[in-house]
Amino acid sequence: MSRETILEPELPIVDPHHHLWDMRGRFGADAPAPRHGFEALLRRSPHYLLDQLLGDLGAGHNVRATIFVECGAMYRAGAPAALAPVGETEFVNGVAAMSASGLYGEARACAGIVGHVDLTLGDAAAPVIEAHLAAGGGRFRGVRQSASYDPDAAVLGPLARNAAGLYRSEAFRAGFAHLADHGLSFDAWLLEPQLPDLMDLASAFPETTIILDHVGTPLGIGAYAGQREARFEIWRDSIRDLAERPNVVCKVGGLAMPFAGFPSFMAEPPATSAMLAEAWRPYVETTIEAFGASRCMFESNFPVDAGTCDYATLWNAFKRLAAGASADEKAALFHDTARRIYRLEI
Secondary structure (H helix, E strand, O other): OOOOOOOOOOOEEEEEEEOOEEOHHHOOOOOOOOOOHHHHHHHHOOEEOHHHHHHHHOOOOEEEEEEEEOOOOOOOOOOOOOOOOHHHHHHHHHHHHHHHOOOOOOOEEEEEEEEOOOHHHHHHHHHHHHHHHHHOOOOEEEEEOOOOOOOOHHHHHHHOOOOOOHHHOHHHHHHHOOOHHHOOEEEEOOOHHHHHHHHHHHHHOOOOOEEEOHHHOOOOOHHHOOOOOOOHHHHHHHHHHHHOOOOEEEEEOOOOOHHHOOOOOOOOOOOOHHHHHHHHHHHHHHHHHHHOHHHEEEOOOEOHHHHOOOHHHHHHHHHHHOOOOOHHHHHHHHHHHHHHHOOOOO
């Protein structure tokens, strides 16, 4: 399928959510067939490093900078478990330094870094946070620890790694309290039925900026197969309730992942940007209405969202969805909110 013509090619973009990884050693000839959409995605994109990112940034959209978000890549071998994720920050800071040289173009890849800290360490999380800050070369901006859980393990597949109620646990909150000491934000990934846990966390820590990833991940697979539309009002009410917490902002994207159960995932031929915009519109418009453009930012979530479309098509879909927005609202959605929340100097 030929690449789409880029819409509004001059519109500045900060992509606030992408990953870098190399999982090529995972899939040998004897590897079992994938049983979950995420496993199928990893087979399609087993490595996504600077070369692949630059290819997407050069697709025609005016991406000025990006934010890397933790994904378990390049952990330190042989390090204590608590400090192993610092290797990911070291790796990404090196990629950011390569990009900052200007040798690879004007866009600044990984201008901000969101790393992983096990906040259930409580007060022992503080030295781990400090190690990330030291390794980040001035680019470390926040922490993400996923709380994603569902009683049906088939919903998350290989990502079913958490027990219920992580964000409510005393141990987690003892570690979370240290983020404010360093002015760091928190990226939250959890599933739509868990959104009340995030509401409670945001109310308990009003001084910490919390970023909801992927519009709260609506569900339409596993035990929720065929129920996405029926559950829309539940998701909508939770989003509206969460938006009442002024310390919460939202990343608008992630709907190309397998969890929502849209037929566009792994479709052949791939969906067009017009088709994706139409399918995602209720979630996108509800989120922006609830939070306002100044608390929303479109995200690529690449290469995860590559299971549905390429980078050029994804940003075209967002531009179609924002077609009726004012110039100031577009600036916020595509650039300004991300730059402000992640404190980028670009």
